[in-house]
Amino acid sequence: MKRLFLMLLLAACQEQAAQVTDPVALTPDAVGYYCQMNLLEHPGPKAQAHLExxxxxxxxxxxxxxxxAYLRAPEQSHRVLAVWVNDMAAPGATWETPGATNWIDARTALYVVGAEIEGGMGAPEFVPFSDIAAARAFAARHGGQVMSLQAIPDALVTLAAPDTAEDADWQRRLQDLSRQTGG
Incomplete structure (x- = not known):
């Protein structure tokens, strides 16, 4: 009996606990994955991804x-378990202060794509909403279309702002790299 109890205890200890993927509140310690800048210093909605x-x-x-862009990049090192975005339909959410705890599941959110408003890093933004009426009202004020995450075209994810010197330089460097690697 003692041996059976020890075997059950060992088996229970070996089971992995499910990883908690609840959204984490924004704090002054939160920095952007790509830019390594404090998120609270930039306007517009933010996002977070929990990795296995x-x-x-x-x-x-x-x-x-x-x-x-991160979700669609082929070079993932860890499986993505959960993704969260600021709900711009939440009470008190503004472009300057999108909120620290008003997270919604990025995979079920609705997005205004193509609005005439820039995100925190100065590039076109996909503006997330939990409410279709709020998303449509935002699109009516700022332009753009309401769509699901899956419907956002890949071409809009990776392009820089159109008609800028940075975009032209980026395109030139990409073409040079393609020629060098035979792509």
Missing amino acids: GLPGAPLFFSQVRDLV
Whole structure:
């Protein structure tokens, strides 16, 4: 009997506990994954991704568009377990202060894409909402279309702001790199 109890105890200890993927509140310690800048110093909605094997330490993103780029990048090192975005339909959420705890599941959120408003890093933004009426009202004021995460075209995820010197330089460097690598 003692041996059976020890075997059951050992088996229970070997079971892995489910990783907590609840959204983490924004604090002054939260920095963007790509830019390593304090998120609270930038306007617009933010995002976070929880990765398998990295409990309690989500990757934060200065812009929702950056999260979408991360999710679609082929070079993931860890499986993405959960993704959260600021709900811009939440009470008190503004462009300057999108909120520290008003997170919604990025995979079920609605997005205004193509609005005439820049995200925290100065690039076009995908603006997340939990409420279709709020998303449509935002699109009516700022332009753009309401769509799901899956419907956002890949071409809009990686392009820099159109008609800028940075975009032209980026395109030139990408073409040079393609020629060098035979791509």
